[in-house]
Amino acid sequence: MKVVELVEVTKVYELPRGSIKALDNVTAGIEAGEFISIMGPSGSGKTTFLNIIGCLDVPTSGEVLIGNEKVNGLSDDQLTKLRRDKIGFVFQQFNLIPTLTALENIEYPMILKGVNGHEERSKEFLRSVGLDEQLGENKPNELSGGEQQRVAIARALANDPDIILADEPTGNLDSKTSKDIMQLLQATNERGKTIIVVTHDPLVAGYTSRTFRLVDGRVDRVGV
């Protein structure tokens, strides 16, 4: 079953200096349970590709399907719900909410969705990403980068989404911590989550089962 399907997706950014084709007629499908990496030079459209899958951006033309649901034409509120329930985001800068503790950051998506027992569940998630319970009370600025990224992964998993999207999740981490994070993502994938990682790092791509190479907004080559 395909969890993500892009059909002839083009994304054009209109700028005063002219327009930029960030994605150029991309057609791609991703099966449930795949671990995908997206590589390519800077400016090749990797983030745009991920944002369109993540329902943060809408294509200029073409169709996007997430778990068989057509995304085109959905309202802002519908897209928001889709992101909340079906997609987990992991960012390069971790992007935890600074006013919330680690545990509260994990709880937050569940509160948004109205999940019962979110306090207990958040503790389980914290443990499952390999963090000590007492770190749960720390604010993001009291955590190391690696710890923050673990919390971010736990947050991404909180509402049991179908897809995890990670844009350079190891870009701000040293190589040892990067390895830990990739192992965590790999373990998550082994438990059945579809994961898509954007990276410049071939070591990171090494964890994945398939790599999309983007050049100038086109999928140049799909490798294994």
Added chain:
Amino acid sequence: MIFFEFAKRNLARHKFRSVLAVIGIVIGVMAITALGILGNSVRLAASEQLYMIGNEVVVFPYGEEAVSEDNFKLIEKTADVAIPINSMVDKVVLNGESELVMIYGMRSEDVSKLLEKEDGQFLKHGSLNCLVGSRLADNYELRVGERATIKSQKPRIVGILKERGMGFDINPDNAIIVSDKMFSSLYNSSGYNLVVVKVGKIEEVEEVRKDIEDRLNKKEKVVMVMELKQIVEGIKEFFNILSMFLIGIGSISLVVAGVSILNVMMMSTVERTKEIGVMRAIGTSKSGILRMFLFESLILGTIGGVIGAIFGFGVGFLVDVLILKEASYLFAPSSIFYVFVGIAFGIGTSVLSGLYPAWRASRLKPIEALRYE
């Protein structure tokens, strides 16, 4: 409520800035509350002092020295009660002290129709005694049985009047009342300085006033007829406008506070752009972001409003006690009302100022907000 919690924590994150914003609201609300209470207290004080019998019509001579006896006869026909009064300011010796005092001459039987006594008795018909007003009695420690000296006469004080406050007819509190007989033995007068007409029903006041004018001012204007109801209404209206004016001044400081809240909120929406992007990305709706910011301005407004109202009430208290020398006006419902007006204005201004920044924050596009550094 998660967005309320966010609002609280975001305000706590920039304590100094939040405190400054609150201070603005505090000052505005304090001004409104204090000025509102002040205006209202002045109004209450004034209406208490005004001898407010709405059913009186007072006739004064116009262009002549006095209302003539003939004209008084005409006035008497228009209503059940017409009280002719003479007045004169003269040197009077009270308890050994000489003082200029207002002396009213009235028919003995009329006194009780217009005034109340605190002590002693009213005047008997044709009496050569006198009554004194309450303030005069206080100031000169006069008691029933003592004598006043007016010219060569030494009338005995047989009664002390109840305090009545300032009136448009007569001001008895600082005056001496003597009978018409006594008055004419002291001064030669023809006619009367004023005539007080009491009308049975308040609805007929206007009619009686017209009637008197029609009868007396036939050829030329000889009397001026004043209706207390109108004057009292006019004065009340004046004090209402005064209260409004004072509140208007207070509102200006609130507008300033509103601008500062707008400024603070705009700053935080810009600073938190990235955070808003993250929140939106992981599933926070537009309305969630909107609520978060509105709660922030609501919290600022409520804290500022309540503190400001308490301070305003305190200032109102000081002003009432120091200037009006009377704290009871403070607890009148019409004064307490301004405490709530102040709070409502504070919260209203704050939320109104937060509306635009909140709306802007909620409309940020998630990807653009995420890209913001």
